[in-house]
Amino acid sequence: MLFLISPAKTLDFSAAATDKHTQPRSLAHSQGLIDILKQKTEAELMKLMKISEDLATVNRERYQDFEAPFDLSNAKQALLAFKGDVYTGLGADDFSAAELDYAQRHLRILSGLYGLLRPLDLMQPYRLEMGTRLKTAKGKNLYEYWGSSITNLINDDLAKEGHKAVVNLASNEYFSAVQPKELKAELYQVAFKEYRNGGYKIIAFFAKKARGMMCRYAVKNNIAEPEELKGFDMDGYAFNEGLSGPREFVFTRES
Template identity: 50%
Template structure:
């Protein structure tokens, strides 16, 4: 059983990694192809393409010009799971992992990425910004979904081969999961859902749902979860499994408004 999450736009390359486990991404050729195209984009084009400020456009233009595929000898590179710092990663809290946890995560967690395709947690990355939904034409491919095609799905299937339980737990956002071809996944897909009570009604609140997906990843890694049934035990920060709202492929976790 493996689980997938989205990357984050916010990054931390200032804090030095305390772990010496390193690996390199599997899609070097593809990442270099994408970056070759990104390098041709002016600051103005990046601003329009990504809907970002002048400052962010300038920052990412500079990043693109000096980017090279990150390898073990690159001191500027950092392991993906420690470099991303968005809401999902705050929930996951990878800095609290032991070496054993990270070794387990390396086999059971994958991170989707517009630039790198599919990352293991300890794959090295360099600072970048490229969301999967960005309308970037690369070669004859009209956008990144078209560019990645079924490559990401094939890589997921390759990862699943070594697992007894052929299950893909989807903790990614819709934007990123669209880069996976569900019908081609060689296993069952389970997509947990997290709902919070607001004014007496249960709803998915984006900020909380992102953090909850990260917390579920933490729960799976720290508890070495290997069976779908064991996902039901997730109880971080007031969430509880709802038998009533769940289906076999969509376990639902709810949290009361006054959970604290």
């Protein structure tokens, strides 16, 4: 079983608690994007990414400083570098060596710059959301740039690890970089809903954190099969059979 999650805008590049790491597998593609981004002015980045001048300055400097090869002196493991709602729920900083190994085999992070990251893949700081309409020789946006390469990597990992299922815990923006019909595994969709005003609704802030918590639940319990996810009960959530389908798992909680 392979879990897919989104990255985060917030980053933490302080020292990691482990030296264990791997290299991103699509660095040549990443470098192609960096070569384009390096040519952008701050004003162009502000318009392209809809960000402030300060953020444009920070990220232009990041693109200029981007340099391979990656090592622990200039990069950090992706799972430990991303900090945001999903990663708050995931809480990977306290993972044991065995739990990091489970994450490395079962968790994948979709990325606008790196394509598909394993948890221990090193990365340098960046901002490049998957929905960015960055023109390249391959097309008008990052979905066209990455094409089938992300799906191909997922399929490679499915075959290598013997996984039979993909569990989507990524946002629509990021999962749109995957070609579901080409996945060589059963696809499961998961939703988290809050009870509000007489009905259950998805509230983004809570849903993001819950996606991370489900990954944490899988890691801590060494989950092997999708059906085992129905036991997820963190932070008041419970599997809602009435709202769920065979491959659509809905978890709800009361206000």
